Amino acid sequence: xxxxxxxxxxxxxxxxxxxxxxxxxxxxxxxxxxxxxxxxxxxxxxxxxxxxxxxxxxxxxxxxxxxxxxxxxxxxxxxxxxxxxxxxxxxxxxxxxxxxxxxxxxxxxxxxxxxxxxxxxxxxxxxxxxxxxxxxxxxxxxxxxxxxxxxxxxxxxxxxxxxxxxxxxxxxxxxxxxxxxxxxxxxxxxxxxxxxxxxxxxxxxxxxxxxxxxxxxxxxxxxxxxxxxxxxxxxxxxxxxxxxx
Numbered sequence: 001x002x003x004x005x006x007x008x009x010x011x012x013x014x015x016x017x018x019x020x021x022x023x024x025x026x027x028x029x030x031x032x033x034x035x036x037x038x039x040x041x042x043x044x045x046x047x048x049x050x051x052x053x054x055x056x057x058x059x060x061x062x063x064x065x066x067x068x069x070x071x072x073x074x075x076x077x078x079x080x081x082x083x084x085x086x087x088x089x090x091x092x093x094x095x096x097x098x099x100x101x102x103x104x105x106x107x108x109x110x111x112x113x114x115x116x117x118x119x120x121x122x123x124x125x126x127x128x129x130x131x132x133x134x135x136x137x138x139x140x141x142x143x144x145x146x147x148x149x150x151x152x153x154x155x156x157x158x159x160x161x162x163x164x165x166x167x168x169x170x171x172x173x174x175x176x177x178x179x180x181x182x183x184x185x186x187x188x189x190x191x192x193x194x195x196x197x198x199x200x201x202x203x204x205x206x207x208x209x210x211x212x213x214x215x216x217x218x219x220x221x222x223x224x225x226x227x228x229x230x231x232x233x234x235x236x237x238x239x240x241x242x243x244x245x
Contacts, residue, residue, distance in 0.1 A: 008057065009198035016052050023048040024114035031117040038119030042096055045118065049091030057201030058084070058191055060092040064208030064236075068095060068181070073147045074211060075173045075180045079162045079233050080151035082188035088204045089149060089185070097147040100138060100172075121148065139175035149183075152229065160189040162237065165230040170222040179211035182229055184236030207236045 027041045053060060068074065076097060078085065086099075099115075103122040106112040116122075121141055124134035142148055150172065152165035173180040187204040209232050217225050 005201065009200065012056050012199050013197065015055055019048060019051060020111065024111045027114040027118055038117065039096070041118050046091050049087040052087050053091055056199045058204060060088045060204040060206065062092050062094060062206045065094055067208060067210055073142055073145045073178050075142060075176065075178055076147065076149040076183050077152050077180050077229055078149060078183035078185055079237065080153045080156050081160065081185055082156060082192045082194065084188040084192040084199065085185050088188060088206060093206065095147060097149055100148050100150060103134070119146070135172060136175065139172055142176035142178055152226065156194045157189065158194055162234065165226040167222040167226045170225040171219060173214045173225065174217050174219055174222060177215055179213055180229060181211045182209035182232035182236060184233050184240060186237060186240040205240045207240055209236050
């Protein structure tokens with residue numbers, strides 16, 4: 001049985017790479033040739049992520065989305081256990097959203113152009129005026145009706161434990177003025193820990209919390225908002241653990 005798991009894990013990597021290339025080309029054809037808008041390719045992205053989860057032997061469950069208003073944009077803020085968080089959220093969260101991604105990724109041939117055509121939002125992660133400008137542009141898109149997902153820890157956990165949320169990530173929520181939604185992810189660390197390449201089969205639970213209103217916060221309150229958000233995500237994680245037990 002262990003040999004079969006290893007063989008599948010070895011095959012998933014090239015499968016994921018080829019599927020990513022295929023979906024990127026399809027997204028470009030869909031938007032450039034057929035002249036469809038960015039919204040129309042989101043189903044392709046969800047299918048891409050679900051296919052990789054299925055090939056990896058990963059089952060994802062989601063609860064709490066009934067708390068959301070389908071007519072409103074949100075900033076979804078999740079703990080970051082693994083790179084596999086991306087597949088779980090993209091495939092199964094079940095809401096229309098875009099990713100914030102560092103601007104360098106948009107320079108990758110085919111994939112980067114497909115990301116731009118799909119409406120993903122580039123962010124300059126350097127320091128200084130350009131970083132503030134890109135953050136302001138992202139906030140404007142969110143305020144205009146585009147939901148996004150952020151990982152306030154800034155990077156993946158090294159040991160499976162949630163790290164402190166960075167206050168800088170809260171500036172985007174405060175600038176945009178939209179509600180921020182705590183999201184807890186459990187199980188992806190065991191599936192693909194940081195530093196590993198081969199994916200393990202397993203179960204993932206995603207739990208969505210109550211939206212937090214940001215309109216009463218200012219930039220001076222970013223540390224307070226980060227603390228409130230981190231506490232909410234921690235509570236959601238504890239409920240997933242208790243149910244798993």
